[in-house]
Amino acid sequence: MALEFLKDNFVVTKLDYLASWCRKYSLFPMPFATACCGIELMATGASKHDISRFGAEAFRFSPRQCDLMIVAGRVVMKMVPVMQRIWQQMPEPKWCISMGACASSGGVFDTYAVVQGIDRFIPVDIYVPGCPPRPEQLLQGIIDLQEKIANTGTIFGTEFGKRNVYEGPRPLSKFLSPDQSVQAPANFRSSTRTI
Amino acid sequence: MSFADIKEKLSAKFDKLNLEFSSFRDNDRVIVPPTDLIEILSYLKTTFCFDMLIDLSAADYLHLQGATHRYGVWYALLNVENGERLIVKTHLDDPDPRLPSTYDLWKGADWMEREVYDMYGIEFDGHPDLRRILLPDEFVAFPLRKDYPLRGMGERHNFQSVIRSES
Numbered sequence: 001m002a003l004e005f006l007k008d009n010f011v012v013t014k015l016d017y018l019a020s021w022c023r024k025y026s027l028f029p030m031p032f033a034t035a036c037c038g039i040e041l042m043a044t045g046a047s048k049h050d051i052s053r054f055g056a057e058a059f060r061f062s063p064r065q066c067d068l069m070i071v072a073g074r075v076v077m078k079m080v081p082v083m084q085r086i087w088q089q090m091p092e093p094k095w096c097i098s099m100g101a102c103a104s105s106g107g108v109f110d111t112y113a114v115v116q117g118i119d120r121f122i123p124v125d126i127y128v129p130g131c132p133p134r135p136e137q138l139l140q141g142i143i144d145l146q147e148k149i150a151n152t153g154t155i156f157g158t159e160f161g162k163r164n165v166y167e168g169p170r171p172l173s174k175f176l177s178p179d180q181s182v183q184a185p186a187n188f189r190s191s192t193r194t195i
Numbered sequence: 196m197s198f199a200d201i202k203e204k205l206s207a208k209f210d211k212l213n214l215e216f217s218s219f220r221d222n223d224r225v226i227v228p229p230t231d232l233i234e235i236l237s238y239l240k241t242t243f244c245f246d247m248l249i250d251l252s253a254a255d256y257l258h259l260q261g262a263t264h265r266y267g268v269w270y271a272l273l274n275v276e277n278g279e280r281l282i283v284k285t286h287l288d289d290p291d292p293r294l295p296s297t298y299d300l301w302k303g304a305d306w307m308e309r310e311v312y313d314m315y316g317i318e319f320d321g322h323p324d325l326r327r328i329l330l331p332d333e334f335v336a337f338p339l340r341k342d343y344p345l346r347g348m349g350e351r352h353n354f355q356s357v358i359r360s361e362s
Contacts, residue, residue: 076351077331077350077351077353077354078330078331080354081354084354084355084357087357087362088357088362110345110346111345111346111347112338112343112344112345112346112347112348112350112351113330113338113347113351114351115351115352116351116352120352120354120356121354121355121356121357122356122357122362123357123358123359123362160359160360161360162360163358163359163360164358164359164360164361165358166356166358167359168356171352
């Protein structure tokens with residue numbers, strides 16, 4: 001009698017798979033929104049694009065309650081220690097999405113203050129291209145992250161321990177010398193208006 | 196009181212300084228020497244009632260053709276009563292660009308002078324709290340100077356990287 005009920009009421013799986021399956025459908029994003037990508041991030045959370053379809057709707061503004069950091073926007077050098085601290089305050093297991101051109105590479109802001117990609121300072125799992133990316137692209141990034149979690153995740157997070165080297169790009173060695181600086185023409189007189 | 200009146204009275208009072216007046220579109224400007232800046236600004240404030248300091252900023256004329264001085268600092272004044280505006284400009288040179296603070300005349304000069312110090316390294320004597328306002332405290336350069344490279348001197352990458360297995 002008992003055996004008859006048993007055959008429909010259990011599944012056999014791997015513990016790693018089960019843990020990853022739970023984790024990938026309950027991501028808690030930490031919105032590290034510093035620029036216009038943050039607006040798209042809000043649109044992704046709003047009802048039209050509805051990030052909760054992918055189980056990631058619970059945005060938390062404390063890093064201690066999050067496991068997915070979405071860096072949305074350019075990060076300046078003054079913000080880097082803050083970003084690293086927030087990343088380190090997040091409990092394991094945790095992932096990071098670099099959203100948009102500026103977070104991934106500095107974008108158009110190649111100046112003294114803006115870092116050229118956050119992957120130089122924190123480990124990044126998924127890069128989302130675009131300036132800013134559409135909400136669909138961020139959702140695709142989340143789907144890709146879910147796939148990554150499902151494929152590589154383990155219950156004790158041993159896959160993170162293997163990532164023990166710097167993952168970012170090579171250090172930038174080329175800088176403009178002062179005599180290469182751009183000089184704008186000095187005459188700004190407008191042709192449409194006489195003085 | 197029009198710009199002509201200001202011009203007349205200022206040149207009469209400070210006749211030894213040969214103040215330079217000019218107008219461009221709706222900007223009325225006077226160029227003053229930095230040594231007499233405070234005296235002229237307090238005279239403008241008390242006599243012509245320029246009771247608001249709209250803006251205080253600077254420029255670096257390092258590679259500009261025809262420029263005789265390196266830095267220019269200007270004060271945009273407003274008379275709230277009748278809406279009259281005046282721009283007071285002064286020039287400075289290396290080394291040690293230094294100006295008296297206008298904090299005692301207009302309290303609003305506080306952060307603007309800090310910003311000019313932050314970006315150009317022009318120091319303001321008598322400022323109550325002259326330290327960097329936008330850049331982090333450990334920054335050593337003055338990035339809006341023309342001899343500072345656009346991409347910086349490596350400050351933006353001068354941080355430790357967080358490794359995944361250690362975070």
